[in-house]
Amino acid sequence: MIRILAVDDDIHMLGFVAEELRQEGYEVVEATSGEQALQRLESETVDLAVVDVMMPGIDGFELTKILRTDYALPVILLTARHHIEDKERGFLAGSDDYLVKPFESKELLFRIKAILRRYDHPDDDLLALGSLRIDLKSYEVKSTNGILLIPLKEFELLALLASRPKQVLSRDLIIENIWGIDFQGDEQTINVHIKRLRQRLERFAPDVKIITVRGVGYKIEVRG
Template sequence: MIRILAVDDDRRMVDFVAGELRQAGYEVVKAHNGDEALALLATETVDLAVVDVMMPGMDGFSLTRILREEHGVSVILLTARHHIEDKERGFSAGSDDYLVKPFEAKELLFRVKAVLRRYDRSMEEPLSLGTLHIDRRSYEIRSENGTMLIPLKEFELLSLFAANPQQVLSRDQIIERIWGLDFTGDEQTVNVHIKRLRGRLMEFAPDVKIVTVRGVGYKIEVAR
């Protein structure tokens, strides 16, 4: 079961978050400040943390940085303010998403699901497609032509396609899964990354191709 850490010095808020998450089927552990959260992580493992920005002592930005860098935990930040500076600090600290109070339970659950899809820790096993082998732990791709490292976004994009063979993925689905809900670019970013990835596959694993499905999106195929 997916376990989520809820951190907020407001006990009513942390109880609300925990209650909604448990009702949605997640296991939840609670903390009321940054030090308590880190103490919990000495004995507990979690898949995601929902962290309040404004807390006494260690604030949410500092806690987020530690959670990301030392524990590899994805983070959604909660704040009562909608300042662009807070959002910038949050993403700089490594947060995956940002939620402004007050918020509806439905929005919290939607964003939790979106982040978990992007960082699915149950899907770290290697993937194979034709002559292509993808190691999602070492971030290496291998084929009959050897081993290659590629830029992270291209690796995530390739892994997404390989984990969903024959499934057509729309540009919106790709943007949500790879760049996140707060992505401010456009579809051209997807097109550029796919073009680069196609060029690499053409030389490295020519039997594996990313195909355009006109008017819908893209899918990955293996030449028979």
């Protein structure tokens, strides 16, 4: 199920957005500040973010930059202002769309679906993370050390982790995406694949690490 991060310091607007999204069938992770949103992402996996512009502390523009750069998330910005300068700032920060309050819920839902369709079929078939390049067409893993060919399930696991850098992916989510919901094996299968990937990355792309988050799952990140 698609999970959306909703961020707004106005609890009434946050509640409205979250309720509309849930009625449409989305799972929602709520945050009332940019700081809280980043805290939630330490243990939650999301597919898209709906972010208010005017927030104290980390505002919507700054949060968008972080979400795009560190988490590769699509972002829709919400604002009460019509100024073209604000729209420009939003798009320069990396937002995918911009919606002015007040808006109808149908418009927000339409824009979300359009962005999700675009991200479900990306034009770019190359994932980049640190020194690592993952070619989704040729199933090749590349770095400055050359080209690495790995078994399909390991490739799919690496690509899944790399598609959501710094996000913690639960074991259940990994199993469902890689082995399917009817998988009859146990968690040892994941453990074996993670161990093999770590060993390969240590030699092939030592700046890229797979981190275990105890009791939750795994994440991948670049460590210099």
